[in-house]
Amino acid sequence: MNADIKTMATPVDGDRLARYYREVESFQASKARGARRWGRVAWTIAGVSLVANLALAVTTASMLPLERLVPIYLWLQPDGTVHSTTQLSDIPPTQSRALLRAAIWQYVRDRQSYDFADAKYRYDVVSLMSGPHVRGDYQRWFLDKSPAGSSPQIKVGRRGQVDVSLINMSFVRPQVALVRYRRTVLMYGAEPVTTTWTATVGFRMTSKLPLDDRLADPGGLIVMNYQNSEDTP
Numbered sequence: 001m002n003a004d005i006k007t008m009a010t011p012v013d014g015d016r017l018a019r020y021y022r023e024v025e026s027f028q029a030s031k032a033r034g035a036r037r038w039g040r041v042a043w044t045i046a047g048v049s050l051v052a053n054l055a056l057a058v059t060t061a062s063m064l065p066l067e068r069l070v071p072i073y074l075w076l077q078p079d080g081t082v083h084s085t086t087q088l089s090d091i092p093p094t095q096s097r098a099l100l101r102a103a104i105w106q107y108v109r110d111r112q113s114y115d116f117a118d119a120k121y122r123y124d125v126v127s128l129m130s131g132p133h134v135r136g137d138y139q140r141w142f143l144d145k146s147p148a149g150s151s152p153q154i155k156v157g158r159r160g161q162v163d164v165s166l167i168n169m170s171f172v173r174p175q176v177a178l179v180r181y182r183r184t185v186l187m188y189g190a191e192p193v194t195t196t197w198t199a200t201v202g203f204r205m206t207s208k209l210p211l212d213d214r215l216a217d218p219g220g221l222i223v224m225n226y227q228n229s230e231d232t233p
Contacts, residue, residue, distance in 0.1 A: 100205075101177075103129075103221040105166055108179050108199050111138065112228065114152035114162040128213045131204075131224040138226075160187035167196065177201045180231070200227040 107129050110122040123142060127135050144151045152162060167180040179199045186192040202225030209220055 099219050100221070101169055103217065103219040104169065104177050104179065104201055104203065107221065107223055108181065108201065109164055109166075111226075112162070112181070112183060112197070112199070113164045114156050116156075116158045116161075119153070125216050129217050129221055129223055130226075131222050134223050134226050156185070156187070160185065160190075162186075172200075175203055176225075177203070196231040198229060198231055200225070202226070 107126065111126045113122070123139075126138055130138055141149075142151050142153065145154060147154065156162060163184045163186065165182045165184075167182060169177055169179050171177050177200075179201060181197055181199070182194055183197050184192050184194045201223055203221055203223050206220045206222055209217060214220075
């Protein structure tokens with residue numbers, strides 16, 4: 001029978017054991033101090049980075065207002081080449097006159113026609129293409145809900161629509177246009193009634209419009225004076 005082999009632990013001297021514990025405590029304390037030190041460094045780096053990013057954001061934001069949306073006008077030359085400019089005055093006379101006529105007719109059409117489905121859109125377009133005085137007069141007329149008012153919201157509402165078509169347009173002065181048009185009132189279930197009208201449009205051109213306004217008014221037409229009357233039969 002094999003004899004049992006017993007392993008006996010060697011006794012550890014008390015001084016050596018105490019020194020060992022002191023070394024372990026010192027090592028742990030050193031690691032804790034290092035972790036706290038690196039933590040402070042990390043927070044410092046994060047703080048500096050945050051301040052730098054905020055400064056960059058403020059600098060960028062302060063530069064943005066210096067930028068302005070500039071429309072670019074394109075037109076096709078007889079030889080097939082495409083020319084462009086950012087100034088309306090640089091467009092060839094035939095092209096600039098066509099753009100101007102289109103903008104004036106858009107204004108008269110949106111102001112004098114009516115359809116409940118797109119009334120809000122036309123109201124907004126006419127308002128932004130009008131100078132302060134003209135815009136105030138137009139909005140008071142269009143928003144008038146009194147029974148005695150002539151607003152199409154009351155006279156027509158959802159019961160019909162008003163269509164307009166251009167007869168002719170002429171310029172009596174460089175910035176005054178005379179627009180003759182047909183106005184047809186169609187009340188559902190009734191015969192249409194057509195009359196002829198003349199609108200006198202005084203205007204100016206501007207190159208400074210917000211982006212949203214520029215999308216609806218690319219030419220920068222602002223109506224400063226507007227008169228509209230039915231032609232004498």
